Amino acid sequence: MIREEDATGREHRDPGIVSLPEEPVDEPRANRAMFVLDGFDLYFGRAHILKGITLEIPSNQVTAIIGPSGCGKSSLLRSLNRMNDRVPGMRVEGKVLFEGDDVYGQSVDPVTLRRRVGMVFQRPTPFPMSIFDNVAYGPRLHGLAKRSELDRVVESSLRDAGLWDVVKDTLRKPATALSGGEQQRLCIARTLAVDPEVILLDEPTSALDPSATTRIEELLQRLAERYTIVIVTHNMQQAARVSEDTAFLLSGELVEFGPTDKIFRAPDDRRTEDYVTGRFG
Amino acid sequence: MIAARPAEGAAGRARTGISLGRRVRHRTAVVLVWLSVAIVLLPLAHMFAMVTSHAVRALSPKLFTTSTAGVAGGLENAIVGTIQLVVLATVAAVTLGVLGGIWVREFASPRAAFPVRLAADVLAGVPSIVIGYFGYVTMVTWLGWGFSLLAGALALAVIMLPYVLRATDLAIGRVSEELRDASTALGATQAATLRRVILRSALSGIVTGALLAVGIALGETAPLLYTAGWSNYWGLLPSFTHNPVGYLTYVVWTFINQPFAEAHALAYAAAFLLMILVLLLNVVVRRVIVRHTEEAR
Numbered sequence: 382m383i384r385e386e387d388a389t390g391r392e393h394r395d396p397g398i399v400s401l402p403e404e405p406v407d408e409p410r411a412n413r414a415m416f417v418l419d420g421f422d423l424y425f426g427r428a429h430i431l432k433g434i435t436l437e438i439p440s441n442q443v444t445a446i447i448g449p450s451g452c453g454k455s456s457l458l459r460s461l462n463r464m465n466d467r468v469p470g471m472r473v474e475g476k477v478l479f480e481g482d483d484v485y486g487q488s489v490d491p492v493t494l495r496r497r498v499g500m501v502f503q504r505p506t507p508f509p510m511s512i513f514d515n516v517a518y519g520p521r522l523h524g525l526a527k528r529s530e531l532d533r534v535v536e537s538s539l540r541d542a543g544l545w546d547v548v549k550d551t552l553r554k555p556a557t558a559l560s561g562g563e564q565q566r567l568c569i570a571r572t573l574a575v576d577p578e579v580i581l582l583d584e585p586t587s588a589l590d591p592s593a594t595t596r597i598e599e600l601l602q603r604l605a606e607r608y609t610i611v612i613v614t615h616n617m618q619q620a621a622r623v624s625e626d627t628a629f630l631l632s633g634e635l636v637e638f639g640p641t642d643k644i645f646r647a648p649d650d651r652r653t654e655d656y657v658t659g660r661f662g
Numbered sequence: 663m664i665a666a667r668p669a670e671g672a673a674g675r676a677r678t679g680i681s682l683g684r685r686v687r688h689r690t691a692v693v694l695v696w697l698s699v700a701i702v703l704l705p706l707a708h709m710f711a712m713v714t715s716h717a718v719r720a721l722s723p724k725l726f727t728t729s730t731a732g733v734a735g736g737l738e739n740a741i742v743g744t745i746q747l748v749v750l751a752t753v754a755a756v757t758l759g760v761l762g763g764i765w766v767r768e769f770a771s772p773r774a775a776f777p778v779r780l781a782a783d784v785l786a787g788v789p790s791i792v793i794g795y796f797g798y799v800t801m802v803t804w805l806g807w808g809f810s811l812l813a814g815a816l817a818l819a820v821i822m823l824p825y826v827l828r829a830t831d832l833a834i835g836r837v838s839e840e841l842r843d844a845s846t847a848l849g850a851t852q853a854a855t856l857r858r859v860i861l862r863s864a865l866s867g868i869v870t871g872a873l874l875a876v877g878i879a880l881g882e883t884a885p886l887l888y889t890a891g892w893s894n895y896w897g898l899l900p901s902f903t904h905n906p907v908g909y910l911t912y913v914v915w916t917f918i919n920q921p922f923a924e925a926h927a928l929a930y931a932a933a934f935l936l937m938i939l940v941l942l943l944n945v946v947v948r949r950v951i952v953r954h955t956e957e958a959r
């Protein structure tokens with residue numbers, strides 16, 4: 382679906398890229414909150430990395446996290462699927478709820494959580510195995526062994542990642558032979574193969590050229606129909622292009638969170654305005 | 663025509679665009695690099711040629727089908743003994759070394775890892791004859807195994823162990839955190855990540871270390887003199903203790919001192935076989951590794 386202007390009036394989007402699910406006009410978003418953070422603090426040893434973060438990440442849309450280098454964007458993202466657990470001296474206060482469950486509570490198993498909350502990293506990270514085995518990695522891990530089933534999952538994941546036509550004849554070739562952009566889409570396919578509900582992306586295009594970047598952005602727009610997407614980006618235009626909501630972090634504090642449009646056009650906070658207009662950061 | 667000439671000259675210079683000084687330095691560097699390659703390769707080639715030319719006399723099927731008798735005969739007993747010793751030592755050293763390396767890198771606290779790494783590095787520097795003598799005192803006499811396959815293999819295993827352990831440790835350390843993160847983020851446990859991604863990526867480094875160790879073990883003489891002894895006989899199903907074993911390096915070391923041309927030829931033939939063995943081992947194992955890591959199972 383291609384529109385010049387969506388329900389929230391974001392006519393600045395490039396119409397070639399936009400493809401969004403229908404939203405009811407003049408009504409608050411129907412999306413439920415996927416993640417709820419309430420007074421969330423993160424410490425690495427004595428360093429206080431995230432300070433009292435409170436926000437709700439809505440389902441089935443793209444939410445962007447922006448902010449200057451070292452402000453805690455990655456740390457925030459990695460708090461959502463407990464990828465910070467391995468950091469020595471990691472400690473949290475406050476709450477992160479994922480569909481109502483306390484992510485850092487007793488009842489949540491991080492391994493299970495990560496199957497539901499997938500992650501794609503800054504640099505493509507293909508495993509040293511074939512393209513097929515890369516995509517089949519997660520399903521195999523979780524007990525899927527039947528060849529026909531694996532074939533089906535691998536194909537549909539690669540199709541969803543827009544990579545099927547490129548690799549369908551070379552599935553047995555090493556994944557490391559793909560180009561950077563293709564590798565990144567492979568990593569997205571690999572994440573999709575686990576059938577997560579959320580996909581977290583940490584600067585997924587910063588190692589890619591502009592055309593590969595555009596392809597990933599288009600892909601994210603399509604995926605947002607079915608998945609909740611949270612993307613960390615250094616690229617302000619990218620945040621404006623792909624996201625509905627944007628969070629602005631500064632020194633571990635959430636300065637402002639709201640519709641992307643508002644953050645870029647009429648932010649409430651002076652610091653947000655300075656950042657998005659390029660006065661610092 | 664005349665006016666065009668200076669322009670051509672300028673264009674020519676612009677095309678190469680490199681000053682004379684830089685070109686000279688480049689040439690010098692290239693020459694030095696090739697010279698270093700030659701300095702390393704020439705003695706190796708010379709040694710190979712010399713050993714081969716002296717060994718030719720003894721190279722015949724008989725070499726593989728008869729055992730040594732005095733300072734003559736074939737090398738059957740020594741070939742079988744060497745293979746038995748090194749295979750047994752490799753099984754022991756690779757099992758312990760890989761597990762130890764995994765433990766040091768993945769599971770040990772820094773305080774526990776430090777002494778193990780230190781011990782491994784020190785052990786690698788201990789002269790092999792000392793390890794042989796230690797093996798003699800402990801296994802051959804105190805445990806009462808006598809000169810035997812087990813004593814010899816374990817002495818070799820002790821020599822190999824630090825190389826395998828440290829190679830495993832370092833190879834795992836070289837696997838990027840990003841790869842580990844990527845596996846973890848797909849819902850893999852630490853054990854699954856280790857088995858399916860980390861060890862797979864580290865495999866070629868681990869195998870390189872193991873091959874180095876096997877090469878060293880193949881070439882050892884001193885520790886075996888104290889532990890394996892020497893024998894003109896061999897058994898396909900070896901007795902692990904109480905029976906001495908023959909091995910190729912013994913032939914090299916002892917037969918070269920004999921005043922007989924036939925003994926010399928045997929010594930060179932043994933050296934030749936050792937070199938071929940190391941070469942084949944490296945080529946074959948590397949082939950397998952490349953296939954294993956690059957293609958689907």
Ligand SMILES: Nc1ncnc2c1ncn2[C@@H]1O[C@H](COP(=O)(O)OP(=O)(O)OP(=O)(O)O)[C@@H](O)[C@H]1O
Nearest residue numbers: 425428430448449450451452453454455456457468
């Ligand atoms: N593993 C770690 N151990 C200790 N401190 C860390 C660790 N990872 C990050 N930090 C610290 O946490 C702070 C936030 O880092 P983080 O990586 O979240 O920032 P970021 O906003 O993602 O930066 P960038 O834009 O450069 O990626 C930094 O001060 C960093 O030094």
Ligand SMILES: [Mg+2]
Nearest residue numbers: 454455456583
């Ligand atoms: Mg970051």
